[in-house]
Amino acid sequence: MNTATGPGFRPTHVVPPRGMPAWEAPDPARPTVPLDPLLPVQLLERRGDWGRIRCANGWSAWVDGRHLVAVPEDPPAAHGPAGTADPRPLLAHAAQALADYRSAVEQLAAGTLDGEDFADHTRGLRLGIVVDGESMWLYDPEESRWLFGDGRRLTTYATDREAPGADDAGHAPTRLVTPDGEH
Structure with a gap:
């Protein structure tokens, strides 16, 4: 399902760390492409356990809304922890990951891969970025976390780093990080 998104996209949830299936309608017989791990989404509607996300x-789809991970209503406050002083290194890493992926896609399309x-060329590439005016959510694959940025600095927004209670596969649940550093 495609719906127009205005400039006000603001994630309300993220997809669980292992990703999740999605459906065209709240009907298990109508599957669509699965959602990537930690993808920021907006929960638009609930119907029992079903949730319609954008x-x-x-792009919108239906998911099992019980498995979405809620994010704070507002990004970390400006008076919160210092965070990373400079977003440029992570932006450069994201640009390089995108360039590497684009190159592999071009080679695949040309038949050289x-x-x-x-x-093999794309294994390990992870990239996530949402830009909404001055606000930015950027995935840091080395630290397994989403960061919020305002153009001047980055602050951890959500993380899937291992913590007590990690499941048998070694994946920790995504934890939200509040401005005072509590999870």
């Missing part, structure tokens, strides 16, 4: 690009080589 992504930053305007097959599916297995494409998988």
Whole structure:
């Protein structure tokens, strides 16, 4: 389902760390593409356990709303922890990851890579970024966390770093980080 997204996209939830299936309608017989781990989404509607979500690009789908991870209503406050002083290194890393992925896609389309080589070239690439005016949510794959930025600095927004209570596969649940540093 595609719906137009205005400039006011503001995530209300993130997809769980392992990703999740999605459906065109609240009907298990109508599957669509799965959602990537930690993808920021807006929860638009609930119908029992079903939740209709919208992504930053305007695409919407139905998911099992019980598994979405809620994010704070507002990004970390400006008077919160100091955070990373400079967002530019992570933006450069995101630009390089996107360039690497784009190059692999171009090689696949040109026939110079097959599916297995494409998988090898893209293995380990993780990129996530939502820009809404001066606000930005940026995924840091080295630290397994989402950061919020205002153009001047970044502050941890949500993380899936291992913590007490991690499941058997070694994945910790996504934890929200409040401005005072509590989880």
